Amino acid sequence: MHIPDDLLYTKEHEWVRIKDKTATLGITDYAQGSLGDITFVELPKVNGAVAQFKQYATVESVKAASDVYASVSGKVLKINEELSAHPELINQSPYDKGYFAVIEVSDESDVSRLVSSADYKKYVEGLH
Amino acid sequence: MNYVPHTEEDRAEMLKAIGVKSIDDLFIDISPALRPKSFDIPEGKSEFEVCRYIKKLASKNATDLISFLGAGFYDHYIPAAVDALASRSEFYTAYTPYQPESSQGWLQSIYEYQTAICELLGLDVSNASLYDGGTALYEAAMMAIRLTGRKKIIVDQGVNLIYRTMLYTYTSNLSIEFVETPVVHGQSSREAILKHLDGNTAAVILQNPNFFGAIDDYTDIASKVHEVGALAIQSVYPISMGILKTPGEMGFDIATGEGQSLGLPLSFGGPYLGFIAAKKELVRQMPGRIVGATVDKDGKRGYVLTLQTREQHIRREKATSNICSNEALCALRAVIYLSLIGKTGLKEMAELIYSKTEFAKSVLEKIPGVTVKRSSPTFNEFTICLPKNADDVAHKMVEKGFAAGFPLGRFYKGMENYLLVAVTEKRTREEILKLGDSLEAVLCD
Numbered sequence: 001m002h003i004p005d006d007l008l009y010t011k012e013h014e015w016v017r018i019k020d021k022t023a024t025l026g027i028t029d030y031a032q033g034s035l036g037d038i039t040f041v042e043l044p045k046v047n048g049a050v051a052q053f054k055q056y057a058t059v060e061s062v063k064a065a066s067d068v069y070a071s072v073s074g075k076v077l078k079i080n081e082e083l084s085a086h087p088e089l090i091n092q093s094p095y096d097k098g099y100f101a102v103i104e105v106s107d108e109s110d111v112s113r114l115v116s117s118a119d120y121k122k123y124v125e126g127l128h
Numbered sequence: 129m130n131y132v133p134h135t136e137e138d139r140a141e142m143l144k145a146i147g148v149k150s151i152d153d154l155f156i157d158i159s160p161a162l163r164p165k166s167f168d169i170p171e172g173k174s175e176f177e178v179c180r181y182i183k184k185l186a187s188k189n190a191t192d193l194i195s196f197l198g199a200g201f202y203d204h205y206i207p208a209a210v211d212a213l214a215s216r217s218e219f220y221t222a223y224t225p226y227q228p229e230s231s232q233g234w235l236q237s238i239y240e241y242q243t244a245i246c247e248l249l250g251l252d253v254s255n256a257s258l259y260d261g262g263t264a265l266y267e268a269a270m271m272a273i274r275l276t277g278r279k280k281i282i283v284d285q286g287v288n289l290i291y292r293t294m295l296y297t298y299t300s301n302l303s304i305e306f307v308e309t310p311v312v313h314g315q316s317s318r319e320a321i322l323k324h325l326d327g328n329t330a331a332v333i334l335q336n337p338n339f340f341g342a343i344d345d346y347t348d349i350a351s352k353v354h355e356v357g358a359l360a361i362q363s364v365y366p367i368s369m370g371i372l373k374t375p376g377e378m379g380f381d382i383a384t385g386e387g388q389s390l391g392l393p394l395s396f397g398g399p400y401l402g403f404i405a406a407k408k409e410l411v412r413q414m415p416g417r418i419v420g421a422t423v424d425k426d427g428k429r430g431y432v433l434t435l436q437t438r439e440q441h442i443r444r445e446k447a448t449s450n451i452c453s454n455e456a457l458c459a460l461r462a463v464i465y466l467s468l469i470g471k472t473g474l475k476e477m478a479e480l481i482y483s484k485t486e487f488a489k490s491v492l493e494k495i496p497g498v499t500v501k502r503s504s505p506t507f508n509e510f511t512i513c514l515p516k517n518a519d520d521v522a523h524k525m526v527e528k529g530f531a532a533g534f535p536l537g538r539f540y541k542g543m544e545n546y547l548l549v550a551v552t553e554k555r556t557r558e559e560i561l562k563l564g565d566s567l568e569a570v571l572c573d
Contacts, residue, residue: 039437040412040437042412045277060437063436063437063442064437064442065437065438065442065443065446067446
C-alpha cells in the first residue's frame with residue numbers, strides 16, 4: 001500500500017496536499033482498494049464552501065456509495081472534471097490523477113487536526 | 129383457534145424488558161378516539177356468504193353511468209389482451225426481481241415499459257414506475273431540490289389540486305417554499321411565473337393539459353427557467369402525447385404523470401401508476417428502481433436493476449427516495465397497452481379524442497345558458513359555465529344516467545357554476561348528444 005510521505009491524512013482515509021494557501025484533496029490508496037472499482041463520483045460545486053470533516057463528495061463503487069469528508073475548510077477553487085468521465089482514475093492514481101478538488105484554505109489551523117503519513121501508516125496497519 | 133403463539137408469561141416478560149405496563153401502553157401516542165373500540169370481530173363466514181356480502185356492497189357503486197368525468201382519471205377502453213397477459217401467473221404471482229438470474233422476463237418487461245415512457249415523453253431516462261401521478265410529481269420536485277440545493281418551487285395552479293396537496297403534505301416537514309401562480313383565462317400566467325422566478329428557484333411545475341383542460345406550449349417558460357439555473361417539471365396526460373408537443377420537445381428536464389389511462393381500470397384508491405422521466409444527466413437523482421440492459425459473460429443481452437447506489441438498501445438515509453418498490457404489475461399493463469395501441473394508434477386515438485371533445489363543445493354550447501370556455505385550445509377536457517350550481521346539476525345528471533363532469537367549485541373558490549367535462553374515445557356521438565339533451569332538461573327544471 002502506497003502512503004506518500006509528503007501528504008497529510010485523515011482517519012477517514014482522505015489525503016491532502018497543502019501548498020501555500022491551497023489544498024488538494026483526494027482519497028487514499030487504502031480507501032480506493034477497499035471500495036473496489038469506482039463507477040461514479042459526485043463532486044462539490046466550484047466556488048462552493050466546504051467544511052473540515054464534513055461531507056463534500058460521494059464516491060460510488062459497484063455496490064456501495066460512500067461519503068467523502070473535506071480535510072480542510074475553505075472555498076472550492078477547482079474540481080477534477082476528468083473524474084466524471086473516468087472515475088477509474090481514482091483506482092489507478094489515487095494521489096495524482098484521481099484527486100477530487102482544490103480548496104482555498106480558510107483557516108490554517110485546520111492543518112493541526114490532520115494526521116502525518118507516519119501516523120496514518122500506523123493507523124492503517126492497526127486496522128488489520 | 130388462537131393464532132398468537134405468545135403466552136401471558138412471554139408477554140409479561142417482553143413488556144417488562146421494554147419498561148411498559150401493558151400492551152395498551154404501546155399505543156399511547158395514538159389518540160384514544162382513533163383506537164379501535166374492540167377487537168371482537170364477528171365469526172367467520174362461508175365463501176358464498178362473503179361473495180354475497182361483497183357483491184351487495186359493490187352494487188352501491190354506480191358503474192353503469194355514461195362518464196364525462198375526468199379531472200385526472202379517464203374512462204378509456206382497455207383491450208382484453210391487457211387483462212389476459214397481465215394476469216398470467218408468471219407476472220401475477222412473481223416476487224420482486226432482486227435476482228436477475230431468475231427474473232429476466234420481469235426485468236425485460238420493466239425495461240420495455242421504461243423505453244415506452246421515454247418515447248412517449250421525449251426524454252432520456254425513466255424509472256421502473258412510482259405509485260401515482262401525485263407521488264411522481266413529489267419525487268420530481270425533490271430531484272430539483274437536491275440538484276439545485278435551492279428551496280423555492282413555483283407551482284402553477286393549473287396543476288391538479290390532488291397532486292399539489294400531496295406535494296405539500298409530503299414536504300410539510302422540509303423547509304421548502306412553495307409559490308403558487310394563478311391560471312388566467314384558462315392558462316398559466318407567464319407574468320406571475322417570471323415575477324417569482326429567481327436564483328433561489330429550484331423548479332417550476334406546470335401541467336399539460338392543465339386541470340381546466342387547456343393545452344399550452346411551455347417552451348418559453350422552460351428556457352426562462354433554465355436561465356436562472358432552475359429545473360422545468362411538467363405533469364402530463366399520457367394519451368395526449370399522441371398529438372401534443374412532448375415535455376422533451378419543450379426542453380423540460382423532468383416529466384411525470386398518472387398512468388391510469390394506459391390500460392388501468394378506474395378504481396377508487398387505485399392501484400394506479402406514477403411515471404417519471406428525465407434528461408440523462410439527472411439519472412443519478414432519479415427515485416426508485418431503474419432497470420438497465422447489459423450483456424452476460426457470453427455477450428448475450430440481459431437485464432438488471434441498475435444504479436442501485438441511489439437506493440435505500442445501499443445508501444440508507446441518504447437514498448434519493450423512500451421508494452424502493454414500484455408498481456410493476458400496473459407498469460406491465462401500461463407497456464402492454466402501449467404496445468397494442470402502437471405509435472400510429474396512439475396518434476389516431478388522440479386525434480379521435482380531440483375531435484369528439486370539439487363535437488361535445490359544439491353540442492353543449494347550444495344549450496341556453498351554457499357557455500363553453502374557449503379562451504384556450506383544449507385536448508380531451510374543457511370547462512363550461514352553467515346558470516346553476518354545478519354540484520347540484522352533476523347530482524341531478526346522475527339520475528339521468530350520466531357522470532356529467534367534475535364540479536370545479538370543489539377545488540376552486542368562485543367556480544361553483546363551472547363544470548369540467550372530459551371526453552374519451554369510448555363516448556359515442558349518441559352519448560354526447562344525449563348528454564346535451566339531459567343537461568338541457570336538468571337546467572330547465
